[in-house]
Amino acid sequence: MQIVRANYFQHIFMKIFMYTKKKIFIIFIYFVLIAFVLIGVMSSPNKSDTELRVLFSRLYRLGKDTPIIDPFNTETVDEYYLLENLTVGLVRDSSDDLRGYEPGLAEKWWQVNPTAWSFKIQNLKWSDGQPITLNQIKENLLRLKTSNGRHILYMRALKDIYINYELNEILLQFSEPVNSGLIHELSLADSGLLHTNNLKSDWNITSGPYAVSNIDLVSGQIMLKLNEHCPLTRKASYKKIKLFFPQDASEILRSFSEFPFDIHALPPYKFREKPQILIKNAPRSKLSTANLIYFFAFNPDNIQKNSISTRIRFASAFREFPIILPEGIKSNNQMLPFGYAGHLSDFTIKIKRLVSYPEINIKILLPAALKETTLLLDSIRSSLKMVGFATEITFNDSQKFDSTVFAQLYNFKGNQRESLGSWAFLFSEGNGPLSFFRPQVELLFKQVTAVQDENARKNTLLELHIKVLEEVFAVPIAVEPSIVLHSERIKLNRWNLFDLRTRYYEVE
Incomplete structure (x- = not known):
């Protein structure tokens, strides 16, 4: 009887012990998890206090x-x-919205x-908290x-703008x-809402995701602050962006290895030796x-370009005798890359090959960045020689060249969703690299903007692309990807x- 009672109490004690042990273990695990969360919170950057550090390639040109x-x-x-980060228009393109565009103003x-088109306007504010009025939007448009x-x-082609104050519509x-x-x-x-201060180069008040809070030309920095009133910003958006001005090329080369930047969008000609050093030094790349x-x-000032036969011969050099391109860059014969609206699938131009070509002396202008790319330069000269051009290559980063230059090498990245904006940019009067040929495409521009049938519009844009290539308004030769170097914390x-648009408000 005593043995049975002892076993009974022992059994009860073991049950209590096992229950308590299990409970203690659960409590222990609970506190361990809390500790990990706290450590994560303490070690993770708080975006309200942490600034996004951006090495901005253009800023070295900025002066007083x-x-x-x-x-x-x-x-x-x-x-x-940068302008996309400082302004917002009536809408903003978006891959998240089924319409392809998300609300802006x-x-x-x-x-x-x-x-006629109507827009229902949101009740929004400038970055300083003042209301954005319908009249301000009208004036900007x-x-x-x-x-x-x-x-x-x-x-x-805008004729007039009418405001309905009761319905808040334009x-x-x-x-x-x-x-x-x-x-x-x-x-x-280009269509973003500008504050009157912006017209005076003062960006302290803006409509977009960020406003300029400070400019320090001595240390070469611009500080941006988040505009929480902008409809494009999110809770996860960084509160501060620090843009760094590289004073010279050596500072860019030391990025990531000596300076902890978060973002650096590499400029063109990434196949060169120095950009490759940057890529190796960066923690991550996209x-x-x-x-x-x-x-x-x-x-436009060179008389040789007036001859379409000379332009066709120039284009044929790269189509018939492809140049040797560096690693990472591919041969290309279109102005709009694969995957972009307006790209021509399986497009080829038939060129009548001549038995012999009379020699023509020409001068072409390349960016100074390509001065050391000996193999590429020799390849260009060789291809042009095959069609009768004796070529002198000069180097300059200026957009303006003297009348002795026949052609200049440009780089261009268009908009993946819509090609008309790309063509408008390239043919823009005065500044566009194809502006000389604008009268020859003006009719197509009018057709593209006016036609109401969407398929007819797309076909007209394809027709525009074909015209550019067949009449040799431009000679595309290569294409390469964009690369953004970035830190591990973003x-x-x-x-x-x-297109890797550097929208800082979308960085996570």
Whole structure:
């Protein structure tokens, strides 16, 4: 009897012990998990306190009397993408929205008739907290009609703007029919809402995701602060962006190895030795699809370019006798890369090969960055020699060249969603590399903007591309991907792989 009772109490004790042990273990695991979470929070950067450090390639050109950016003439991709971070238009292109565009200043938009579009405007504020008014939006849109923005085409035909204050709507009335391509144009940085201060090169107050909080030309830095009133910003967006001005090439080469930058979008000609050193030093890199087109454009002041037979002969050198390209860059015969709207599938140009070519002396202009690429330069001379050109190669980074230069090598990255903006940029009067040939495509431009059938519009854009290639307004020769170098602490998953637009508000 005593043995049975002892076994009974022992059994009860073991059950209590095992239950308590299990409970203690659970409590222990619970506290361990809490400790890990706390350690993670303490060690992870708080975006409200941490700044995103960006090495911005263009900033070394900035000086006391030089504006941060000219919103009406963004010459480089870097400048254009910076403007995207400082302004917002009626809409913004987006891969997250089924319409292809997300709300900006407008929450809804619709076509009223072939010559009119309406926009339902959101109640928004400038970065300083002051309300954005309908009249300010109207004034900005009217400004586009006469601006020299290089992507603007549709808004040139703007006739008038009507405001419905009760419904908070704006109606754009045009002098001729316009189609859905208008929405894309209004999504571009050129169409972004500008504060009156921005017109004076003061970006302390903006409509876009960020505003400039400080400029230090001595140390070469610009500080951006998040505009929490902008509809494009998210809770995860960095509160501060620090843009660094590289004073010279040596500072760029020491990035990542000596300076802890978070983002550096490599400029063109990444196949050269120095950019390859940068790529090796960077903790991570993000590669786009092949999107950066290299092409020759003809000097409008050079009489040789007037001969279409000379232009065709020049183009045939690269099509019939392909040049030897560095690793990482591919041969290309189109102005719009694969995967982009307006790309021509299986497109070839038949060229009548001559038995012999009379020799012509020409001078071509290449960027100074290519001065040391001996194999590439020899290959270009060799291909041109095969069709009778005795070629002198000169080097200069200036966009303006003397009348003795026949053709200049350019690089261009268009918009993956819509090609008309790309063509408008390339043919833009005065500044566009193909501006000399603008009269020959003007009719196609009018057809593209006016036609209401979407398939007919796409076919007209393809026709425009074919015309550029067949009549040799430009000679595309190669294409390479864009590369963004970045630190391990950030993610760029929201960036479009086709163009890698440096939208800082989408960095995670």
